[in-house]
Structure formats: structure tokens, C-alpha cells
Amino acid sequence: MPDVTVNDAGRHVVINLPQTRLFLFDKGQLVRTFPVAVGKMLTRTPTGSFEVTGIYRDPAWHVPRSIQEEMRARGKPVQTVVPPGADNPLGRMFIRFGEPGLGLGIHGTNAPGSVPGFRSHGCVRMKNEDVLALGGIVSPGTEVTVTYQTVLLNTDGNGDLWLTVYHNLYQHDDVSMRLLADTLLAWQKDNGRTLYGKRVDDALRERSGRPVCLSCAQPRPAKTDANWAALRWLSTPSREEGPATVTAPIPGERGSARQSLAPQRLSRS
Structure with missing residues (x-):
């Protein structure tokens, strides 16, 4: 899950765009996770902090002028x-977040096969059964955070550290890449555990969205459950105020001309 400071006194919806996942928290605890479809490259879903401002069951869709122009350009009615x-693209429910003028919402779909993915004109699309479940839990005023984190660090119930890397489809400047090396070195020092740098390099190169255990002696598949927790490394107060000064990537071993994406003092096995 992404590293976001969540409301510990009520419900909070967190959407991580590269992950195409929506996380529902209640009093700071994760209670549900849903797949979602988010904005395409040309119609990106904006990031930011919002609130739920309306919940509408079986809504009519008032087609935006921009989409009407797309219909016209494609020769469609x-x-x-x-x-x-x-046939309604909003499906069974529309949960508006932000001011009405923004036109943002979480809604169902008449094309469930499009979820998850990068398919929408900027809204967050869910399967109908999922948006109905979400709409039965949230209410006007529920906080909504839309974030863009391509690099996730999580700990499991055994205290192991896992890295998950997603493609940077929106091509945003990713502050996490400037913080990752120092974060991993600090975790290794604080926990007295060896981290395996080659696994970091491989994950960052592949960006497969598959969790990789950095501290396990032998690689093993992830079994995510309620014991997983986001490492607090991006949402700390100093980093929320602005970019931190961190160590630059260090050249890899064996005289390679390519710079290693993992810090030098991690195990290279």
C-alpha cells in the first residue's frame, strides 16, 4: 500500500494511481482494497486531497462537451x-469528490473488463458491486486522497521489508527515486538486517508491480494481509514540506558503467 497519512478518527479513501488500487481505511486501519481504472495519459486523474461531496445511486450521465466532441469526431451519435x-458508463453509483465544478468522481461502469487499468477520462472507475459496497460505507465529508506513488515500501508481519515498483505512466517527476537509497540504508541500520541490492535494481528495472522481499534470505512470493504496513518514508513531516537532500546513486560493482539503482552498502547478492 502507498505511504499516505490517513485520518485516524474516521474513514479515509486513498487511491494510488500507478497501482490502480483504492484503499479504504477506518480509524487508521485498512478495511478494504478495490481495483480501479483511472485516467488515461491524455486525461490524467489529478492528485490531491478532497472530500466526498455527494453520493448518487443509479445516476444519469450528463455527457461532458469534450466527450461529445469525441463522439462527433468518431462519427458516433x-x-x-x-x-x-x-448502458450507462457511470454504472450503479457515482460518488463525487471535490467541488462539483471539477467533475471528479468514483463511479461504476458498464464495462467491468476495463477495471483495473488506465482507461477513464479522469474519474475513478470501479466494478458496480465494488462501488455499491464503497457507497454504503463512505458519506459526505469522508476524506479522499489521490496520490501518485510508483515505488512502495511495506513491512510484513515478520518484519521483512518489501519493495513494489510500478510503471510511471504519467511520467511524473518521482521524488521517491531521490529518497530510496537513503531510506533503504537507514532501514538496514535501524533494523540490523541485510537488504539485497540486486533485488532493488531488478525491481526498478522491471517495474512489474510484483512485491519483492528485500530482507528475506531467499526470495519468496508475497502473501499480503492485514499485517502489511506502509513504511513511513514519504509522508514524514520534513518530506511533506519539500524535497530532502539525499545521497546520489552510487556506481555499481565490478566496474560496470551503468549506475546501480541500489545503494552500495546493500548486499549485492
Whole structure:
């Protein structure tokens, strides 16, 4: 899960765009995780802090002018309003977040096979059964945080550290890459555990979205459960105020011209 400071006194929705996942927290505890579809490269979902401002069951879709122009350009019939029903792209529910003028929302779909993915015009798309479940839990005023974290660090119930890396589809400047080396060195020192640098390099190169154990003596598949927790490394107060000064990447071993993406003092096995 991403590193986001969540409300410990109520419900909080967190959406990590590269991960195409929505996390629902209640009093600081993760209670549900849902797959979502988010904005395409040309119609990116914006990041930021919002609140739920409306919940509408079986909504009509008032087609934005930009999408009407797309319909016209493709030679399709131009629709201005799509009534509730099986053909409605908003599905069974629309949960608006942010000011109405932003046009942002979490909604169902008439194309469940499009979830998860990068498919929408900026809204967050869920399967109908999932958005109905979410709509039955949240309420106006529920906090919503949309974040963009391609590099995740999590600890499991055994105290092992896991790294998960996703593609940077939106091509954002990723502050986590400037913080990762120092974070891993600090974790290794604080916990007295060896981290395996080659696994860091491989994960950053592949960006497969597959969790990799950095501290396990032997690689093993991830079994994510309620005991997993996000390492607090991006949401610390000093880093929320601005970029930190960190150590630059260090050249790899064996005289390679390519710079290692992992810090030098990690095990290279």
C-alpha cells in the first residue's frame, strides 16, 4: 500500500494511481482494497486531497462537451444525457469528490473488463458491486486522497521489508527515486538486517508491480494481509514540506558503467 497519512478518527479513501488500487481505511486501519481504472495519459486523474461531496445511486450521465466532441469526431451519435440503466458508463453509483465544478468522481461502469487499468477520462472507475459496497460505507465529508506513488515500501508481519515498483505512466517527476537509497540504508541500520541490492535494481528495472522481499534470505512470493504496513518514508513531516537532500546513486560493482539503482552498502547478492 502507498505511504499516505490517513485520518485516524474516521474513514479515509486513498487511491494510488500507478497501482490502480483504492484503499479504504477506518480509524487508521485498512478495511478494504478495490481495483480501479483511472485516467488515461491524455486525461490524467489529478492528485490531491478532497472530500466526498455527494453520493448518487443509479445516476444519469450528463455527457461532458469534450466527450461529445469525441463522439462527433468518431462519427458516433452524439449523446448529451445517458439515462440510468445497463448502458450507462457511470454504472450503479457515482460518488463525487471535490467541488462539483471539477467533475471528479468514483463511479461504476458498464464495462467491468476495463477495471483495473488506465482507461477513464479522469474519474475513478470501479466494478458496480465494488462501488455499491464503497457507497454504503463512505458519506459526505469522508476524506479522499489521490496520490501518485510508483515505488512502495511495506513491512510484513515478520518484519521483512518489501519493495513494489510500478510503471510511471504519467511520467511524473518521482521524488521517491531521490529518497530510496537513503531510506533503504537507514532501514538496514535501524533494523540490523541485510537488504539485497540486486533485488532493488531488478525491481526498478522491471517495474512489474510484483512485491519483492528485500530482507528475506531467499526470495519468496508475497502473501499480503492485514499485517502489511506502509513504511513511513514519504509522508514524514520534513518530506511533506519539500524535497530532502539525499545521497546520489552510487556506481555499481565490478566496474560496470551503468549506475546501480541500489545503494552500495546493500548486499549485492
